[in-house]
Amino acid sequence: MLTLSTSTAELINTFLERLWLKQGVSQHTSSAYGTDLKKFYQFLLEYQGEAADLLQVETEAIENYLLWRRQQGLSPRSTARALSALKKFYNYAVKERWCSVDPTTRLRQPKQPQSIPHSLAESEVEALLAAPDLDDPVQLRDRAMLEVLYATGLRVTELVQLNFSQVSMQQELVRVIGKGNKERLVPLGESALELLQQYQQHGRPALSQKNSDFVFITRRGGPLTRQAFWHRIKYYAQRADIRSHLSPHTLRHAFATHLLNHGADLRVLQMLLGHSDLSTTQIYTHVARERLQQLHASHHPRA
Template sequence: MDWNILIKGFHQFLLLEQGLSKNTLASYQSDLECFAEFCTEREPPLGLRDLETIHIEEFLAHLYDRKLKASSQARHLSSLKAFFRYTMLEEIINQDPADKIQGPKLERKLPEVLSVDEVNLLMDSIDLSLPNGARNRALLETMYSCGLRVSELCDLQISNLHLEIELIKVRGKGNKERWVPISQLAIKHLNNYINYSRRTGKIVDEDIVFLNIRGKRLSRQSIFLILKKYADNAGIKKNISPHTLRHSFATHLLKGGADLKAIQDMLGHESITTTEIYAHIDQDFLRKTILKYHPRNYS
């Protein structure tokens, strides 16, 4: 069976049955097209039913030779495993050739975070009197206040802002919705943007909160550039991205005494183990907390 037909069928399955986001679907598509190219360029070419465990191992070795990071190799393998589960479900194959294969061991990399002082410097570097100043302040305040993914910020809708009760409804990964509290400071800047400066510009995507000069939703790249601009203005030397504000949100909540399960819910993590990485970030704070409060720590 043709690889393109198989990948298209898998794409439809993920879209209709699993409800995955466009970004996740694009990752699966890219990974499987890479694997299909690997199979078709062999002599003789490999079809789906020709695959054995050795072929998957050779593909992983091929990725290693291309100097792909371990995390990228692991993602490719995860995509293949999902694809093989689908083809078994559809009874195209009766055995998973990747079943016995384990991915590369990944180092647990702690995310970069800003200090509270650095967040304040970042926000204060935004000149509200300049064009898009009100929008950009509202954007960064909302991202930090709610711990949003950049894709969630791009898709945030006015109809999902319930500022009178200090909550917003967010559509996250897999189109799953969650309610997230929003700070009064973020509400202040959102109201200033929505009720005044947003109305003076062109509006095409009426229900989208953050719009570009053409009246359409801001792109992920635009938000990245906005953040980098103000980080530079604030003199912040760290290599930051929109996800840095999400990491900072979680770390500051944990440091302030918030429950890990509550942080998990606000971030929209499926598993608590994903959230637990934030418990490892501020080791100095945790050490001082134990030394201060443990009953056996005395001189």
């Protein structure tokens, strides 16, 4: 395990705190950036010894680090994120006058291959939603969470951190605070609203009597973690005999793909998903097109 000097640890922690305050990055992203910076510092220590200093770095050292990562077989995606962390750190360091030169200025992010997100067929989603036993308060909570997730396309982090102040039963809307503290309004839909009301009336009181602003709680009265909910999804997928690839964002991908399959506008989908760039949303058109080709091949008499 890497042991940081006090000054280096303070530099990294100060940077991460300011990043959270000014840009509203998620705890997950902040933690990842912290890990990336520590790994880079470890690289400096191994190659420069006691002379290693995060604030006295030349471009060549970063290029050598990126080359070393490729030689280690680390994924291009994780290397791109590592470079992003270094760019943000040194940009901030120059602004704060911790150092006079940004060694990452000349470095460009490598182009990433566009990965197609895995989704579920509509029949698989129906099977997943039907898997929980509504007579059990925990499973009633889980069913409500799955329904809300599929109806709104929320990120898992947004779902587990959802507060009552963000939900309007009367207007059937959820007000989501997404990445970068950007706010968006997403419709709930009848099925999600019905399960949410059922959970509030019967499931939530049976789970815990503690006061909590979080909508979805554990028996201790606190919110679920992302990891805990992900384990619940895998449990229900196994019960429903779903063998498709699953990820924590599977239902978010299904939400997007099924909306496009049924004629949703790409700009509307962008707003619902909370994407700042339309190009991020456009990846779902590939998923929808692939699905249409499969349907054509399966059902057209001359396919």
